[in-house]
Amino acid sequence: MEASEIHPQAQAYLDRQERLPLYPLRDRNLRFLRSFMRVANWFQNRDPPAVGSTADRTIPGPDGDLPIRVYRPEGEGPFPVTMFFHGGGFVIGDLGSHDLFCRHLTRESDCVVVSVDYRLAPEHPFPAAVEDAYAATEWAAEHGDELDSDGHLAVAGDSAGGNLSAVVSLLAAERDGPDVDYQALLYPGVGLAGDHPSEEHTGIVLLEEDMEWFRESYFGSELTMRNPYADPVQACDLSGMPPATVITAGFDPLRDGGKAYAERLVADGVPVRYDNYDDMIHGFASAPGANGIDRAMEAVEQIADDLRDAFGTSS
Incomplete structure (x- = not known):
């Protein structure tokens, strides 16, 4: 499931990360950590790829206003809509942390991408992020005119956001909720309760103590991790779920959970x-x-192609 060695470009990225005074994350002041990452994201996003437009706004959420960022592609609408939920272990990440990804996905897929700034743990443990993600998806389905939607709707996310995308799909299917046409998941944080061979790669990007911190902060206990709305692998029946793209990485402790x-x-x-x-x-x-x-762009292009196929908008 993994190559003989990490790709040189990925290894160079790891080498750069080792020079940052951040790891392990759980040992850092959370307010400092989030502020540091916002500054790092600002530098990273200084020359972002152009899209038709972006707009930051709030929508009604379960616990007050819920911030979102709407990316609109160039050209004449209407467009399919893809909800995006960022990664970060349910503890870090925001609209800025995945701005580049959302811009590239908007350009490649010709979708309106709605990025959701859901509540974070440990201040807001499970199920706060799920409630926000589902509420935002319901809002998008009900306010298609505001998004210039053509009626097609997908969910996408990476890591913790991949978990949320899968859970939103499950909730929508079980509650006769929004009609989700597709789910696109990048190295999703699912299948977390089992013992997997891929866990030997703990320590590459994801340190063991940080994975434990994320789980403690969001799930609270192993009992919560058995809840299908915390981990959809625990669901008895997934037959009502939308078609999916699932992408994993060879040197990732989450690999086998995504495969499962x-x-x-x-x-x-x-x-x-x-x-x-x-x-x-x-x-x-x-x-x-x-x-x-x-290969980052390769993954974006793969997801964009699969969304186009699902929506019937392939050129």
Whole structure:
């Protein structure tokens, strides 16, 4: 499942990260950590790729105003809409941390991309992020005119955001909620309760103590991790789920959990495209064009192509 060695560009990224005084994350003051990452994201996003327009606004959320950023492609609408949920272990990340990814996805897919700034743990543990993600998806389905939507709706996310995308799809299917046409998941944080061979790669990007911190902050206990709305692999039936793209990375402790989710979907009759980037690391696609990893754009283009196919908008 992994290549003989990490891709040189990914290794160079790891070498640069080791020079930052951040790891392990759980040992850092959380306010400082989030502020530091916002500054780093500002430098990273100084020359972003152009899209038709971007707009920051708030929508009604379960606990007050919920910030979102709407990316609109160039050209005449209407367009399909893709909800995006960022990664960061449910503890870090915001609209800025994945701005480059959302811009590239907007350009490549010709979708309106709605990035959701959901509440973070430990201040807001499970199910706060789920409630926000689902509420934002419901809002998008009900306010298509404000988004110039053509009626098609997908969800996408990386890592923790991949978890949220899968959970939103499950909630929508079980509650007869928004009609989600597709789910696109990058190295999703799912299948977390089992013991997986890929956990040998703990320490590459994701340190063991940081993974434990993320889980403690968001889930609180192992009992919560058995809840299908915390981890959709725990669901009894996934047959009502939308088709999926699941991308994993060879040198990622989350790899086998993502693969297990893809296998569960297939077993329940859901069409799945599963690809393992065997020489890549966790988070490799989060900032295409900024982290020096060419395969980041390859992953964005793959997801964009799959969204186009799902929406019937392939050129």
